[in-house]
Amino acid sequence: MSESAAAALGDTARRAFDLRVRPTEARIDAHALMHNLREARQAAPRSRVMAVVKADGYGHGAAIAAKAFLQAGADWLGVALVEEGLALRARGAVADAHLKLDTGMGRIGALPEELPGLIAHLRGRPEVRITGLCSHFANADLRDPTSTRLAMELFVEGRRALLDAGQPLQLSHLANSAATIDLPSSHHDMVRPGLMLYGAVPAPRFAGLADLKPAMSWVTGISHLKRVPAGTPISYGHRWTARRDSVIATLPVGYADGYRRSLTNKTEVLLGGRRVKQVGTVCMDMVMIDATDVPGARVGDEVVLLGEQGGERITAQDLSDLCDTIPYELFCAIGARVPRVTI
Numbered sequence: 001m002s003e004s005a006a007a008a009l010g011d012t013a014r015r016a017f018d019l020r021v022r023p024t025e026a027r028i029d030a031h032a033l034m035h036n037l038r039e040a041r042q043a044a045p046r047s048r049v050m051a052v053v054k055a056d057g058y059g060h061g062a063a064i065a066a067k068a069f070l071q072a073g074a075d076w077l078g079v080a081l082v083e084e085g086l087a088l089r090a091r092g093a094v095a096d097a098h099l100k101l102d103t104g105m106g107r108i109g110a111l112p113e114e115l116p117g118l119i120a121h122l123r124g125r126p127e128v129r130i131t132g133l134c135s136h137f138a139n140a141d142l143r144d145p146t147s148t149r150l151a152m153e154l155f156v157e158g159r160r161a162l163l164d165a166g167q168p169l170q171l172s173h174l175a176n177s178a179a180t181i182d183l184p185s186s187h188h189d190m191v192r193p194g195l196m197l198y199g200a201v202p203a204p205r206f207a208g209l210a211d212l213k214p215a216m217s218w219v220t221g222i223s224h225l226k227r228v229p230a231g232t233p234i235s236y237g238h239r240w241t242a243r244r245d246s247v248i249a250t251l252p253v254g255y256a257d258g259y260r261r262s263l264t265n266k267t268e269v270l271l272g273g274r275r276v277k278q279v280g281t282v283c284m285d286m287v288m289i290d291a292t293d294v295p296g297a298r299v300g301d302e303v304v305l306l307g308e309q310g311g312e313r314i315t316a317q318d319l320s321d322l323c324d325t326i327p328y329e330l331f332c333a334i335g336a337r338v339p340r341v342t343i
C-alpha cells in the first residue's frame with residue numbers, strides 16, 4: 001500500500017471513529033473522580049495527595065483523570081513509566097527524584113541494608129538530587145497486618161537512617177489506596193491513592209470505609225435482536241442453548257474491548273432497568289444476551305455492562321470476581337477502541 005493510500009485509510013478510519021457508529025463507550029464521571037480525590041484527602045488530612053494516573057488513569061483516560069484530580073486539588077500526579085509522565089508533562093505534571101526503599105514488595109527499590117552504601121555513593125554525585133523517600137506496600141489490602149506493619153517499620157528506620165546521614169527528605173510516602181483508607185500511621189507526608197480515586201476499593205472489606213463513587217460506566221447498545229425457538233444453541237462452541245423460546249440480543253462489544261471471554265455464561269448486563277443474563281461464548285467483537293424477559297427491547301436500546309441503570313448496579317468488583325481477577329486488571333483491560341467520554 002502506498003503511503004498516501006495508508007494515510008487516506010487512516011483518515012477514513014479516524015472519520016469512522018469520529019462518527020462513532022458503534023454505541024460502545026466508557027462514560028467517565030469527572031465529578032465522581034473529583035469527589036473521590038476529596039475523599040482521599042479527607043482520609044489523610046495532614047498529608048499531600050499524589051493522584052496515581054498510571055496505566056491511562058486505570059483505564060479511565062489519563063488526561064481526563066489528571067484534569068479532574070488537579071481541579072479537585074491533587075498535589076502530585078503519579079505514573080509508572082517515564083513515557084506516561086512525559087505524555088502528561090504537557091499538561092503541567094511535574095516529576096522529581098525520590099529514593100525507593102524495598103520494604104517487602106520484592107520488586108524494585110533499595111533494600112534497607114543497602115541504604116548506607118547508597119547514601120555514601122550518592123554523596124559523591126551532585127547530579128542526583130534525592131528529595132524524597134518512597135516505598136510500596138505488597139499486602140496493605142490483606143486482613144493480616146503482619147507484613148504491612150513490618151514494611152512500615154522498615155520505612156521509618158530507612159527514613160531515619162537517611163536523615164541521620166544528613167540527607168534532607170522533603171517528602172516521604174508509601175500509602176496506596178488501602179493504606180490511605182485504613183492505615184493513618186502510614187500516611188507520612190503524602191499518600192498515593194490510585195484505585196480508590198476511580199471509585200473502586202482494593203478489596204471488598206474496604207467497601208464501607210470510604211464514600212467512593214464509581215467513575216466509569218461502560219455502556220453499549222443492542223445492535224441485533226432475534227427470536228429463537230427453544231433448543232437453539234448460541235455462539236462459538238455452542239456453550240449455551242436456549243431452554244425456552246427466547247429473544248437474543250447481540251451487543252457490539254467483546255473481548256477485544258476488554259469484556260473478558262472468561263465472563264462467558266456467568267455475567268449479567270442491565271437492560272430496561274433489569275438484570276439480564278449474558279449467554280453464549282463472548283466473541284472478540286460481539287456478545288449475546290437473553291432479552292426474553294424485557295419484552296419492549298429494541299435495537300439501539302442502551303445496555304449497561306458496568307455501572308447503573310434503573311436502580312440496578314454492576315460493579316467492577318462484581319465483574320472481576322466473575323472472571324477471577326481484580327478491579328485493577330478489569331479497568332486496565334478495557335481497550336483503546338472503547339472511547340472514553342467525559343460526562
Ligand SMILES: *Cc1c(COP(=O)(O)O)cnc(C)c1O
Nearest residue numbers: 052136176177178192193194195
Ligand atoms: C499503583 C501504585 C499506587 C496506587 O495503588 P492503589 O492500590 O491503586 O491505590 C501507589 N504507589 C505505587 C508505587 C504504585 O505502583
